Amino acid sequence: MIIWGGSTIGNVLNSGARYNPLTDSWTPTGTGANVPAARSGHTAVWTGSEMMVWGGSSGSANLNSGARYNPATNSWTAMSTTSAPTARSGHRAVWTGDQMIVWGGYNGTSGLNTGGRYTPATNSWRATSTIGAPAGRWAHVGVWSGTEVIVWGGYNGTTALNTGGRYNPATNAWTATTATGAPTARWDFAGVWTGSELVLWGGIVNNSWPYAVTDTGGRYNPASNSWASTSTLSAPSPRRTHTAVWTGSQMIVWGGWLEPSTQATNAGGLYCAAVNVTLASLTVNPTTVTGGSPSTGTVALSGPAPAGGALVGLSSSNSAVASVPASVTVPEGATAANFTITTFPVSANKSVTISGTYNGATVSAMLKVKPPALSSLTLNPNVVVGGAPSTGTVRLTGPAPSGGTLVTLSSSNPAVATVPASVTVPAGTTSANFTVNTSPVAMSTTVTTSGSLSGVSKSAILTVTP
Numbered sequence: 001m002i003i004w005g006g007s008t009i010g011n012v013l014n015s016g017a018r019y020n021p022l023t024d025s026w027t028p029t030g031t032g033a034n035v036p037a038a039r040s041g042h043t044a045v046w047t048g049s050e051m052m053v054w055g056g057s058s059g060s061a062n063l064n065s066g067a068r069y070n071p072a073t074n075s076w077t078a079m080s081t082t083s084a085p086t087a088r089s090g091h092r093a094v095w096t097g098d099q100m101i102v103w104g105g106y107n108g109t110s111g112l113n114t115g116g117r118y119t120p121a122t123n124s125w126r127a128t129s130t131i132g133a134p135a136g137r138w139a140h141v142g143v144w145s146g147t148e149v150i151v152w153g154g155y156n157g158t159t160a161l162n163t164g165g166r167y168n169p170a171t172n173a174w175t176a177t178t179a180t181g182a183p184t185a186r187w188d189f190a191g192v193w194t195g196s197e198l199v200l201w202g203g204i205v206n207n208s209w210p211y212a213v214t215d216t217g218g219r220y221n222p223a224s225n226s227w228a229s230t231s232t233l234s235a236p237s238p239r240r241t242h243t244a245v246w247t248g249s250q251m252i253v254w255g256g257w258l259e260p261s262t263q264a265t266n267a268g269g270l271y272c273a274a275v276n277v278t279l280a281s282l283t284v285n286p287t288t289v290t291g292g293s294p295s296t297g298t299v300a301l302s303g304p305a306p307a308g309g310a311l312v313g314l315s316s317s318n319s320a321v322a323s324v325p326a327s328v329t330v331p332e333g334a335t336a337a338n339f340t341i342t343t344f345p346v347s348a349n350k351s352v353t354i355s356g357t358y359n360g361a362t363v364s365a366m367l368k369v370k371p372p373a374l375s376s377l378t379l380n381p382n383v384v385v386g387g388a389p390s391t392g393t394v395r396l397t398g399p400a401p402s403g404g405t406l407v408t409l410s411s412s413n414p415a416v417a418t419v420p421a422s423v424t425v426p427a428g429t430t431s432a433n434f435t436v437n438t439s440p441v442a443m444s445t446t447v448t449t450s451g452s453l454s455g456v457s458k459s460a461i462l463t464v465t466p
Contacts, residue, residue, distance in 0.1 A: 002051050002071060004029055007040040012059045014038035018071055029069060034076040036067040041089030045100050047120065052100055054079065054118070055088050062087035062108055068120060083125040085116040092142030094149050101149050101169060103128060104137050111136035111156040117169060132174035134165040141191035143198055145222055150198050152177060152220065155187035159207055162186070166222055181227035183218035190244035192251050196278070196302060197221050199251050201230060201271065204240050210260045213238040217271075223278055224360035236269035277303040279312060279358040284341060288368040290398035291345040295367055297324065298338050299356045305330040310358055314339065317353040321346060321369050324354060343369050345401035345428070372396035372430070374407060374453040379436065383463040386440035390462055392419065393433050394451045400425040405453065409434060412448035416441060416464050419449055438464045 004016030014036060016029040042056025042063075054066030064087040066079040091105025091112070103115030113136040115128040140154025140161070152164030162185035164177040189203025201217030215238040217230035242256025254268030280302045284295050299312045310330040316322050321344055328339040341354060346369050355364040376395045384390050394407045404424040411419050416439055423434040436449060441464050450459040 002029065002044075002046075002069070004044065004051070004053055004069065005036070005039050005042055005056065007059070012038040012040050012057070016069075029071075030074040030076060032075065034067055034078045036065060036076070036078075037063065039063055039089075042066075043091060043093035043102060045093050045095040047095055047100075050077075050120070052079070052093075052095075052118070052120070054093060054100070054102060055085075055091055055105065057089040062089050062106070064088070079118065079120075080123045080125065083116070083127070084118075085114055085125070085127070086112070088112055088138075090138030091115075092140060092151060094142055094144035096144055096149075096169065099169070101128065101144075101167070103142060103149065103151055103167065104140055104154065106138040106157075111138050111154070113137070115167075128167060128169075129172045129174065132165070132176070133167075134163055134174070134176070135161070137161055137187075139187040140164075141189065141198070141200055143191060143193040145193060145198075148175075148222065150177070150193075150220065150222060152191070152198065152200065153183075153186050153189060153203070155204075155207075160185040160187050160205060164220075177220060177222075178225045178227065181218075181229075182220075183216060183227070183229070184214065186214065188240040189217075190242050190253060192244050192246035194246055194251075196223070199230065199246075199271065201244065201251070201253055202236075202239050202242055202256065204259075211240065213240050213257075213259045215239075221360075226360070230271060234269070235271075236267060237265070239265060242268070277301050277306060277310065277359065278361040279356055279363050280361075282354065282356040282363045282365045284354055284365045284367045287366070288370060289343055290372055291321070291343050291350075291369050291401065292372075292399040293343060295322075295341040295343065296338055297328075297341050297354055297356075297365070298336055299328060299330065299358075299363075300336040301330055301358070304333050304335055307332055309334075312337070313357040315355045315357075316341075317355075318350065320344065321350045322352040322354065322367055328356075341367060343367075345399045346371050347401045347403070347405075371454070372398035372400060372405060372425075374451055374456045374458050377449065377451040377458040377460050379449060379460045379462050382460065383465065384438055386416070386438050386464045386466060388438060390417075390436040390438070391433055392423075392436050392449055392451075392460070393431055394423060394425065394458070395431045396425055396453075397430075399428050399430055402427050407432070408452045410450045410452070411436075412450070413445065415439065416445050417447040417449065417462055423451075436462060438462075441466055 001019040039056035088105030093102040137154030149167040186203035191200035198220040206212040239256035251271040314324040330337040409419040425432040
């Protein structure tokens with residue numbers, strides 16, 4: 001754990017330390033070249049190899065400078081200020097995997113709705129769009145969802161806010177978070193990202209001193225753009241300026257200030273967030289079948305199904321070709337379930353979309369249904385005395401569709417063995433017989449009898465004897 005900067009009574013700091021839990025020991029951070037100026041109200045993000053600190057207040061002025069600290073070398077590298085966001089404190093910053101995004105904050109007179117994206121690989125800044133951005137604010141929450149920065153709440157200098165937005169750096173565009181079901185407006189609270197939801201808790205819910213604080217919170221799901229409340233049962237006492245972390249299954253809240261007594265607290269609580277499971281995928285296997293043959297569909301959730309299981313609605317874009325049950329249930333605690341796709345004979349290739357819907361998410365897969373092909377042609381008997389008949393049989397790879405399937409027939413020597421021009425496999429069946437008539441011969445003669453369907457031919461040899 002690395003801490004840096006902050007303030008004591010009457011002073012801001014530019015020192016810090018690294019804590020090693022294995023040895024329960026502290027090591028000071030470097031104080032040599034490029035150490036940032038003393039500050040508080042700044043942000044810090046961890047990149048995987050460096051801590052980046054930016055912005056904040058020197059006590060007399062806001063800053064738009066920062067630096068990157070490398071614990072492996074115990075050294076600092078200054079961050080460019082070219083095109084950097086304007087000086088601010090009380091902003092929020094996230095690490096995306098290749099860039100740090102900062103947004104919002106206080107410039108000394110008002111809240112900001114501007115921000116910037118810093119790329120350490122090029123030591124460069126780009127501005128975030130202000131089109132559709134939330135109103136300016138500070139003391140809000142900001143998290144990285146894996147694709148978007150989600151910001152919510154905060155204070156604009158006169159009013160606590162319960163609005164927010166999602167910023168997508170790939171498109172440099174904002175999407176507003178819904179206000180329906182949103183928590184009470186607040187600022188100076190804490191929030192975490194669970195992997196599927198923003199969970200926030202506590203904070204100041206009025207606009208001026210003496211402060212009123214809350215023990216309520218909310219869970220925001222960006223996939224469905226919806227809110228749910230956090231339980232207040234056994235919640236920690238209301239507070240502000242606390243901290244929160246996500247363990248993988250729980251949010252841990254600790255510390256902060258109690259109001260109106262303005263007393264610091266060393267108590268906290270664990271919140272077990274109900275994981276918002278959604279439908280992650282739908283697959284079909286095989287993806288191509290002959291009409292009349294089944295395929296197996298599989299729905300997979302983003303996490304274990306809740307108590308009672310997860311009922312996934314199913315649909316087909318063409319139930320006359322491929323039908324599915326109305327739903328399939330993923331058992332409680334499981335993450336996937338199979339269902340049968342029933343197909344019907346077709347006379348031409350068909351593509352059918354199989355879809356599943358659960359908890360606001362819909363996913364689909366394509367199933368191709370093809371007409372039957374000619375699989376074989378046989379003769380019984382395959383040796384006859386000239387003048388005696390033989391019975392030919394054509395077989396398909398699947399049931400014939402409505403109207404039947406016409407198989408074209410031919411003989412390599414009609415003077416010895418004749419066949420009809422074609423034979424029709426009746427609808428719903430897979431085979432049909434035809435008669436091969438032979439003529440007397442003076443010596444043994446072999447004749448090839450062939451059937452053809454959609455470019456596929458099958459043959460059998462008939463021997464005609466004297």
